[in-house]
Amino acid sequence: MLSDYIERFVAWLTDERGYSPHTVISYRRDMDEFASVAGKNLNVKDINTQVIRNFVYSLNIRNKSSSVARKLSALRTFFKFLEQENLIEKNPMGAIARPKQEQHIPVFLSVDEVFSLLEAPGADESFGARDRAMLELLYSTGMRVSELVDCNMAHLDFDDEMVRVRGKGNRERLVPMGDPARRALKDYFIQRETQVRKRIQQGKKFDGEAVFLNSRGGRLTTRSVERLIADYGRKAGIDKPVTPHVLRHSFATHLLEMGADMRSVQELLGHASLSTTQKYTHLDMVHLMKVYDKAHPKARKR
Secondary structure (H helix, E strand, O other): HHHHHHHHHHHHHHHHHOOOOOHHHHHHHHHHHHHHOOOOOOHHHOOOHHHHHHHHHHHHHHOEEEEEEEEHHHHHHHHHHHHHOOOOOOOOOHOOOOOOEEEOOOOOOOOHHHHHHOOOOOOOOOHHHHHHHHHHHHHOOOOOHHHHHHEEEEEEEEOOEEEEOHHHHEEEEEEEEEEHHHHHHHHHHHHHHHHHHHHOOOOOOOOEEOOOOOOOEEHHHHHHHHHHHHOOOHHHOOOOOOOOOHHHHHHHHHHHHHOHHHHHHHHHOOOOHHHHHHHHHHHHHHHHHHHHHHHHHOOOOO
């Protein structure tokens, strides 16, 4: 039955591919949606192109093209798993075209807006040092919010100013953290040590591995970080939504504006494909046009 193979697929994603829990949950949700349309009791050998097209049609009725593309990506991975396990003879996804997606230019902050955001956490606030270090590390490294909350003390190398980041597909990369982030982290660790010592004295538990702790001594969650950053964005007077991903976009955009090459930015962001990084070329061209209009004698606006 299809539902049984979905369970095997989820186990394969976790045990063999090393996908993160968040990604596995998303894949399971997408596959459960497919099973609800195709039929949970359907034999995988009976799934043909028409079954897939019926599913795509149902998706197009109520989803954006980006959502359809993501769900079909999960389906392609599922049938790749079935092929690898010799559970099907022919992959029905071969004749399914990838949906065209609208090209959205990522939202990013100006350098001045980033600096205002970094200054938003007050030094006199209970977790001001922690939140400043969190913001500095996000902007300094361009890491994803999931990578930030998963960061352990052992991943930080203060001597070489590097951080070991575990990204999608359990892939690891080394990213420079920069001196401002290093100083902010060391300031936060004074606060963190006080928090940990107090919990030990009170006989309370704490997460000794996690870099960023919440008020209960546990690891910060992605939702908490997203909420904190949105609050600091409003406090800094930034008139656009501020999220961890917006900081990641800002990191990439500012690097390109300062002359970094695309391949280096790809490595720093942890993108498996250069095409994923190339969306930032649109932003870079906007910057280049502004420079051109300002600097070229024949391009100046009168």
